[in-house]
Amino acid sequence: MAEVKLHNITFGYNNSEMVLSNISFTVQQGEFVVAVGPNGAGKSTLLKIIAGLIEPAAGQVLIDNGSIRSAARQGIMAYVPQHYSQNTAAFPATVEEIVALGFVGMRGRLKAAANKQLVGQMLEMVGAEQLKGRRIGELSGGQQQRVMVARALAGEPRLLLLDEPTSGIDYAASSRIYELLGQLNSTLGITIIMVSHDIENGTRFAAKVACINRHLCFFGDSEEFRSSHASMQHLWYYSGFTG
Numbered sequence: 050m051a052e053v054k055l056h057n058i059t060f061g062y063n064n065s066e067m068v069l070s071n072i073s074f075t076v077q078q079g080e081f082v083v084a085v086g087p088n089g090a091g092k093s094t095l096l097k098i099i100a101g102l103i104e105p106a107a108g109q110v111l112i113d114n115g116s117i118r119s120a121a122r123q124g125i126m127a128y129v130p131q132h133y134s135q136n137t138a139a140f141p142a143t144v145e146e147i148v149a150l151g152f153v154g155m156r157g158r159l160k161a162a163a164n165k166q167l168v169g170q171m172l173e174m175v176g177a178e179q180l181k182g183r184r185i186g187e188l189s190g191g192q193q194q195r196v197m198v199a200r201a202l203a204g205e206p207r208l209l210l211l212d213e214p215t216s217g218i219d220y221a222a223s224s225r226i227y228e229l230l231g232q233l234n235s236t237l238g239i240t241i242i243m244v245s246h247d248i249e250n251g252t253r254f255a256a257k258v259a260c261i262n263r264h265l266c267f268f269g270d271s272e273e274f275r276s277s278h279a280s281m282q283h284l285w286y287y288s289g290f291t292g
């Protein structure tokens with residue numbers, strides 16, 4: 050479990066137009082939050098800022114009241130970037146090998162990289178144990194994404210950051226990925242922040258919604274979002290906000 054506090058996050062690429070302006074919200078320990086909004090709204094950028102890959106121009110991110118750097122040092126978070134599974138699929142590696150890579154770099158875990166049993170446990174957790182000997186490139190998009198989640202879990206993160214984990218995956222497989230994330234959240238208590246374009250599944254499995262259109266349009270319960278905000282056009286069409 051981990052708590053994430055965003056305080057007035059502001060950012061623009063190459064000091065040009067603002068992509069994010071004064072974003073503040075708190076994700077409590079063990080919460081599952083989905084970030085929604087139109088294309089180009091800044092969702093992926095915000096996730097990269099939380100992951101520590103981009104420095105905000107202004108504002109602060111606190112993870113368990115400490116810096117991102119300290120959270121990264123402690124191995125608190127795992128970040129699964131967009132199109133990660135498709136990019137990895139070009140690799141001539143087996144599912145077992147891909148998941149074992151998740152152990153590399155963990156303190157005291159190098160030995161575990163060779164530990165097939167641990168890899169098996171991770172795959173079991175995501176319901177993909179039967180795929181362990183298969184080449185990653187042969188799997189469907191949904192199966193590949195499960196493997197990527199298993200790999201992220203190898204570091205025993207308390208915070209899981211996922212960028213569009215179901216993009217390019219058909220509806221049924223995509224629903225099963227959401228179900229899996231919902232289970233990981235409720236059984237292991239892992240805090241999840243996920244960018245998604247799938248409002249229906251996102252708001253069904255995540256208890257909270259952060260709606261971003263360069264600024265924060267809404268942050269609160271999924272139920273409230275569905276009943277009061279989901280049909281509001283300004284959320285879905287980027288309107289040239291210059292912040």
Ligand code: ADP
Binds near residue numbers: 086088089090
């Ligand atoms: P979303 O995830 O909501 O679709 P992004 O965070 O990917 O939005 O992008 C927000 C804006 O920042 C877009 O206008 C996009 O073109 C721009 N952008 C994203 N990445 C870069 C980059 N590396 N360099 C310059 N501009 C970028």
